[in-house]
Amino acid sequence: MKLFNRDGNGGKEITAVLGLISDRVDFDTWAPILPLGVRDVVAIVGREPVAALAAFYESGEDDPEKAPALMYLQQSVALFSWLKIIPTLDAQHDSNGRTRRIGENEKGLTALEQYKDESNILRLAYEATDALIEALDLGAFDFWINSPKYRQRSGLLIRNKESFDEFYLIGSHRLFLTLLPMIREVQAATVAPIVGREYMARLLNGDETATALLYDTAARAIALLTMKKAVERLPVEVLPEGIVQVNQSAPVKQKLRAEKEARNAVAAALGIDATRYLQQLEDTMAEILAEGQPVDFYNPGPIVHSKGMTF
16 A cells, blocks of 8 residues: 655655754665555544545545545554654664764653654554544545444444444544443343343334433443543553653653553543443433332442341
């Protein structure tokens, strides 16, 4: 899949889509790494849309609907590739090992400055991928809506980023794609058994008689439990800023310890909120199945054991 250097101007094309680096880009240095950047994007959006847009690039055709998606794809691939190249740009490798290559009057970045720089490049790579997915959704291209990655949404109560944002603001198309397996897991293992097969089918079909309250409660429980799993399982770097906050300037050991504590605290809070909505979902289903009969909503409290008696 070729995304640069169609007419022998790969270095200028990389400079054009990034706009942040020297215009003296040596494409021969980038060429072996670009396929690895493509792999990073394919891992998020799937192979089909990347292959289709690469074919569009190689064709040289002018299509104003596909052009924005192609630009964002080139951006994300270039940024992910840059992350792999930039740590070694100031190093010289030969048979004697590795030496630092820096001019006489140049001053290298500190370790913290390097970390912040690479973190920002990673953030930009994720933003470009997010913009790519948004462009694919807006374009509703056949190669996208028929792809396996897009079809993962079928059969889910929450089927797009906008719906997820109604219950927990993530603001990221990229993260929503990453969460799809977890959404399916939570829906099937936790929410569907409470709602039951009949009402789950009615909710998925948009049956208004299933009541808006039932959908709202079920979807909110799914969103909260999905985010709990995301905080527990995913790298902090792929989560939206503000969910898990860690002091980035702290030493590595201290940062890792603080990250673990922050993860545990956020996951616990999400679990508490989700449990409350699962209880509300059970109460709502009990009221629906009672067909208008009064239902005694019971919120279980702690069990206290004293001298063999349970209160």
